[in-house]
Amino acid sequence: MDDVPAIEVTGLTKRYEDVTGVDGLSLTVRTGEVFGFLGPNGAGKTTTLRCLTGLLRPTEGRVRVLGLDPLGEHLRLAPRIGYLPGELRLYPELSGAETLDLLAALQGAPVPRRAELCDRLGLTAPILARPVSGYSRGMKQKLGLVQALQHDPRLVVLDEPTEGLDPLVQETFFALLGEAAAGGRTVLLSSHILPEVQRTCGRVAIVRDGRLVTVESVAGLREARARRIRLTFDDGQGRRPLGAAERWAPQWQDDRVDLLVPPSEVVGALRGLLALRVADVTVEEAGLDEAFLDLYRDGGPEEEA
Numbered sequence: 001m002d003d004v005p006a007i008e009v010t011g012l013t014k015r016y017e018d019v020t021g022v023d024g025l026s027l028t029v030r031t032g033e034v035f036g037f038l039g040p041n042g043a044g045k046t047t048t049l050r051c052l053t054g055l056l057r058p059t060e061g062r063v064r065v066l067g068l069d070p071l072g073e074h075l076r077l078a079p080r081i082g083y084l085p086g087e088l089r090l091y092p093e094l095s096g097a098e099t100l101d102l103l104a105a106l107q108g109a110p111v112p113r114r115a116e117l118c119d120r121l122g123l124t125a126p127i128l129a130r131p132v133s134g135y136s137r138g139m140k141q142k143l144g145l146v147q148a149l150q151h152d153p154r155l156v157v158l159d160e161p162t163e164g165l166d167p168l169v170q171e172t173f174f175a176l177l178g179e180a181a182a183g184g185r186t187v188l189l190s191s192h193i194l195p196e197v198q199r200t201c202g203r204v205a206i207v208r209d210g211r212l213v214t215v216e217s218v219a220g221l222r223e224a225r226a227r228r229i230r231l232t233f234d235d236g237q238g239r240r241p242l243g244a245a246e247r248w249a250p251q252w253q254d255d256r257v258d259l260l261v262p263p264s265e266v267v268g269a270l271r272g273l274l275a276l277r278v279a280d281v282t283v284e285e286a287g288l289d290e291a292f293l294d295l296y297r298d299g300g301p302e303e304e305a
Helices: 045-052 074-080 096-107 114-120 125-129 137-149 167-182 194-200 218-224 243-248 263-276 288-298
Strands: 007-016 019-029 034-038 060-065 081-084 155-159 186-190 203-208 211-217 227-232 251-253 256-261 280-285
Touching: 007 045, 019 045, 019 211, 034 045, 034 167, 034 194, 045 060, 045 155, 045 186, 074 081, 074 096, 081 137, 096 125, 096 137, 114 137, 114 167, 137 155, 137 167, 167 186, 167 194, 186 194, 194 218, 203 218, 211 218, 227 263, 243 256, 243 263, 256 263, 263 280
Parallel strands: 034 186, 034 203, 081 155, 155 186
Antiparallel strands: 007 019, 007 060, 203 211, 227 256, 227 280, 251 256
């Protein structure tokens, strides 16, 4: 594995007049990892990605991608990265094939994987011969994936890549991510769909209001945050008082209630809850979605990578 980080960001700040999109963000992505980049709309994700790909000039800070400056060394960097923007805009009058040719020329790199990718994503020759103006949203997204991967880049930056894709195509996409990682490629995946980040990424960064909240492994993030305790009653009384457990924001559905409890308090919580004569109880590790919401609710500590 290359000793040079795939992405190295130090003190990245981007201001738009009176609005700060990114504020002092520092982040390192190792070569060969699939790295998740999480945050709600307006958190600064897309601004960060545009700075990484040379589409925006940072107001302050240092950015290196594959050891290169995305602005000053853009011509050297472009053939080595693939980028799928979150709002993909294509020339409607061009055909799919012409679009791929144009974007390949802008990348300045051969496209050894185009035929394979088009075949796996169902972009047949008749479809590629049609104007993009007649494409559905899903077909445009598939074309965007092909252009991001067709030149077999060392780094792939994906912003909401599964938008508009049907479940079968999503499975193909996940397979492509796994193959990229197995081949030593680096993937930066920005998404609001937490289960797909949990499925594909080894580490994640969470941003809020343009600042870094935490960088952690997916497993570590889930392990450190809440456990879900699910209680089921069978007396038909529905919602009822839970005593001290009310502080864990119970979520009721008929005779079933879910609680998100910190790991250190699970044993004590169960001692009190089992006195309620429940019919069934389960304790599960929180998924990434619960961990993410838990961090935002707690206003967790801001850390640097």
